[in-house]
Amino acid sequence: MEEVLLRLITFLEEWEVRVFIILSLALQILLIMLGNRRKYVCKLWIRIILWCAYLLADWVAVVSLGITSKNTLDACHKRIKVEPGIELRWFWAQFFVLHLGGPDTITAYSLEDNELWLRHLVGMVIQTGLASYVLLVALRSSNWLPSLSVLIFIAGAIKYGERLYTLRAANSEHFRDSMLPEPDPGPNYAKFMEEYTMKEAEGYEVGVDEVIEIPVLAQHDFPDKPGIHEAYDLFLTFKRLFADAILSFQDRDSSRSYFQNLSGEQAFDVVEIELGFMFDELYTKASVVYNLWGCILRMITFSFTLFAWMAFLFVCEKGKYKQLDLVITHLLLGVAICLEIYAVFVLVNSDWTCRLIKRGKMIQWLQQPKKKRWSEKMSQHNLLDLCVWDKSALLFFPRSITKAAKIDHYLEKHWHKSFVDVSIDLKNLIFIELKKYTTASDPAAMWSRKGSFTLGKYPFLSLDGIQEREFDQGILLWHIATDICYTLTPPKERIPTADHSKHISDYMLYLLMVCPFMLPIGIGMIRLRDTCAEAKEFFRERATVIASSKVEACNKLLEVSTRVPPGKVKGDRSKSVLFDACKLAKSLLKAQMWNVVSSVWVEMLAHAATHCGGRHHAHQLRKGGELLSHVWLLMAHLGITEQFQISQGHARAKIRSC
Known part of the structure; x- marks a missing residue:
């Protein structure tokens, strides 16, 4: 029995890290392939697979880093001669940091993960600390591997930092704070009253007139087929609804004037693009990747990983390593490069990139086969x-x-x-019914009757x-x-x-x-x-x-x-x-x-x-989307909601003296 246990322990010591690194690679592939697909797949199977992969990915990386750092610490204490296999494991340890950073297509499985960004911060400190400890030990050797490990470690730290920043930005508190306007103290009341008192003391008959400033509404140039540019402009304003914030009456009037000129199909198309932007901002690295700094960081991680692979191919001495370990190392580097290329492909074909295309070319882009942005079921x-x-x-x-x-x-x-498809005829029916009440004095009140408004027209029933x-x-x-x-x-x-x-x-x-x-x-x-x-x-x-x-x-x-x-x-x-x-x-x-x-x-x-609160609508975006969420956002665009701060416009006071 003791001999069997010794053989089992020896087997685990030799194979556990190999198994974990292959499993981690498989989980990364699953995450990057399915992370975006859940936006338009409403089946239960994709959520189960993605949930398991999301939980296992972090666990595998953390456990593997712990095993590697423990083995490294034991080797230092015993001061045994470093074997070639241990050197490769030190190199592999840096890939676990890369994997902890996660792919661009998924940072949070659910909104609750965004709320735990501080826990991820602590995890980042601990895991990068373990990886850096392994790296410092590896730097004592005199071959090329430690230098290549530094490149992978930097790439992993960048990706981990991107994930942490995204989780923090999508956190409900920071998400709401990011949409608050700059503090506005208004006109200088103390100075106004000083001037008022001074003129009154000089013997003038002083009065105060209120000057109403009528805001100029934005004039929309309606294209033949509205799309991503218009949806993104609306998204920047109406994403405040997901934080249960209030919109202004100018937002309502501008949006309503735009949607009144659309058909039901076009209106729902604009709304689904907006919800797609919202999904990306809450569940992916969109807030980090789709800007200049994001492109620079992506170039750094890609170039560092590619250089590490080329150096390992042509510079490092490989004769002393086992063939299986070499295969695993090439697999690690190759898959990392492929995932980077796939991430760039997703970036180029996303709506975030499409919005940067000139409007003339945008119409040609939209005439291509329609991209799936939600399940439409x-x-x-x-x-x-x-x-x-x-x-x-x-x-x-x-x-x-x-x-x-x-x-x-x-x-x-x-x-x-x-499941049934949400047909174009159904979209048109909903849109026509909603438009009937946009001219009412209080459109939002129409929907507090729960069906009685329609029935009131037919008293004979x-x-x-x-x-x-x-x-x-x-x-x-x-x-x-x-x-x-x-x-x-x-x-x-x-x-x-x-x-x-x-x-x-x-x-x-x-x-x-x-x-x-x-x-x-x-x-x-x-x-x-x-x-x-x-x-x-x-x-x-x-x-x-x-x-x-x-x-x-x-x-x-x-x-x-x-x-x-x-x-x-x-x-x-x-x-x-x-x-x-x-x-x-x-x-x-x-x-x-x-x-x-x-x-x-x-x-x-x-x-x-x-x-239904905005948070619940956001929660359902990861499950293929809900028709209810599309109706909710469409009603907000038409002004049929209570989330508008209705006022008469901006006003300022002016001293009148005679």
Whole structure:
């Protein structure tokens, strides 16, 4: 047994650093390839892989540096002769600093990582200290490797510093402070009053006139196809919304005048470019890389790494090293160069670089195939599908096991989730509905009615005070009613607004189930669970009749008489709205008013968007983006939000004497 343990220890001492360095390389490749793709991929698999790679990358580098520094310290204490293999490991140690700097495409996996920038600062001090200790020991040898290690160490320190600076800049406190204007003390009040008192003492009849300065609004030159230049200008102003800051009425009027001349597709294109800029600023090294200093630092890291590789190829004596160690060293240097080249390719093809192109050439650039900037998909959840068909039964684990493991609700959320494309027609529908209210005296107030503004135009609909319902209750009511009407409408009779209503309805239920933090505060989860429980019990009692047919399920629901309000029967014990929704569905089926339903859903979507904080919208950018975030920013551009500081303009006082 002792001999086996000794062999295992010997094996680990010989192979642990080799395994860690190869693993670190693989993780760096994963991070740089997938870091930007999560901006437009909404699937769960990419987040799981990226999360594991993000956590493992730092851990592997830290552990490897610790092992190398410990081995170096032991060698110094024992004063043993330095072996060629140890020299190469000292060289490899500097690459862990390079890897800790991370690729340009991802600095933070989530916003919470930006808040921990001080922890990363401490980590940087410790890890660069370990690497510099190994480097100082290596400098005692008389070959070229220590000199090359210095180059890699400098490149790694630069990258690590870039990552730390980016994390600090994206931290909520510094992000907000960076957008605050310079302190403005205003006109000199003391001097003004001295002059006022002096003239009054001289016997003049003194008065004060208020002079209103009307600001000059920016005049936009509308191109045939607006794009990156306009989006970047708007981004510089409206990114304050992500810090829950207030915009001026000049910002509102200027932006509104621009968007009024766009189509729905063009407006959403501008918004998605802005959100792309926001993603880059919060989750990548964009704030460091896309400027003159960033280009200079990138040239330094690239040239230092390339020079180190060339010197190792043609200058260093390689005969004394093992062939496997040489292969690993060339792999380290080669992959580092390839990652630098890929980073330059990403930099050149990014929107940040495109904005520097002249506007005449920009139109030609935009006529190229459209670049994906977000997933352009809506997640879908359907309550009746969840209750009629239990997809979780298809899993390998029985429900009793998943329930005991407390993962049944998690599986229910993600196993039943599907995706649909956000079509151009849907974008146009949303944009047209939003534009209707830009001429109102108080556009923001329109969206506090949660759908009642549209319903107020149709008093003949018997909806029994549905306008006064709480928002989460309204989502469930309209979702079930919309689903019943859509299911019972023959496919040939479904107009486009019916499809749009269905998709927004399922999307709002997804938000209620999976992202309740993006909706106004309420008891939505309690209502949802109670409604699901009642629906499952209803369908379970009629399982032989329904036979997994959704049409039959909807017909059975409508067969239940609702002459007595469900609330009188249930009281306050259950929050279920199942049969209230059935009553609403009966009224809608009589009218067949899909245009009304679609308007109600757009109004509810807009209400949810305005009540979601900017931080939550920023949080969802790393998951492929949300339609709700695009609607929120579009509403801000149209002035349909409460985040404007409305005033009459700038004013200054003037002394009048006679």
